[in-house]
Amino acid sequence: MATLVQSLQQVGDEIALCRYPGAVIETLHAAVRPTLNVLGAWRVPRRYEDWSAWRLNYNVFCHQDLPATFFDAWLAGAKENGRSAIAAMATREGGSFTWSECMREVNLSAKGRWVFDDLLFKYGMRDGFCCPIGPWILHYWSSKVLDLSPAMRRSLSWAALTAVDQLMKLTTKKRLDAALPASRLTDREREVLRMYAIGSRARTIAYALKISEDTVREHLRHAMIKLDARHLGHAVNLAYHGGLLD
Numbered sequence: 001m002a003t004l005v006q007s008l009q010q011v012g013d014e015i016a017l018c019r020y021p022g023a024v025i026e027t028l029h030a031a032v033r034p035t036l037n038v039l040g041a042w043r044v045p046r047r048y049e050d051w052s053a054w055r056l057n058y059n060v061f062c063h064q065d066l067p068a069t070f071f072d073a074w075l076a077g078a079k080e081n082g083r084s085a086i087a088a089m090a091t092r093e094g095g096s097f098t099w100s101e102c103m104r105e106v107n108l109s110a111k112g113r114w115v116f117d118d119l120l121f122k123y124g125m126r127d128g129f130c131c132p133i134g135p136w137i138l139h140y141w142s143s144k145v146l147d148l149s150p151a152m153r154r155s156l157s158w159a160a161l162t163a164v165d166q167l168m169k170l171t172t173k174k175r176l177d178a179a180l181p182a183s184r185l186t187d188r189e190r191e192v193l194r195m196y197a198i199g200s201r202a203r204t205i206a207y208a209l210k211i212s213e214d215t216v217r218e219h220l221r222h223a224m225i226k227l228d229a230r231h232l233g234h235a236v237n238l239a240y241h242g243g244l245l246d
Contacts, residue, residue, distance in 0.1 A: 008032070008155040012162045021061045021170055028163045029063050032140060032156075038063050039128065041138040041160075041167055046228055048083055051075060061167065070123060077114050084115035090132040096157045098146050099128040129153075131160035134237075135230060138164055172241040185223055185244060192219040194245050197236045 011031040018024045029038040040062035045053035056071055089102045128141040138160040195205045202213045229235035239245050
């Protein structure tokens, strides 16, 4: 485990050099082997049950060694049974946890166990470590029950954060560049969002641009919708990674 912590301390610079999402996942996977594996990372859609919004190599990035049937099996199970116990705990708690901790802490019905019994265990994944990071989630997995020290949890969480940050940089600009013209930010929306990002309040922005405060708030609301952001801070982060605030 000490060797793994050292490996994770060095992986950040390597991840920052990755130029496509698959390389990010593979670089992290190589750093945690043979102790752990990387299942993948995904950006949860604004509406979880919008199943058409879960798209491989768009907002869902699985490790290349994962069987091709895994994602389809997960999607079918989620459609039939709803959000998994792991996903629900990630949303509720917001912090990292092992899958076995989820099984112990959540009173699971037979239907609630589907993600374990009908999916993960069938693919030889006995335990894992879930790292929620904003709208993203990254999972490590193991064929054995995990007993992670606090130092190991911190290292794995930090590495997951580094990987997700690079995934955001790589995918946000591509997603925004591919957006239809009507879905792109207008010059005024970018200007308002840029001023908001540096700490300007609605009143200050309104005075500087000679518009009303209601108009400022409307521009910010439109920017959030177009960026598919959960809140203004998220919108600023997406715009920054998409090169819209340069």
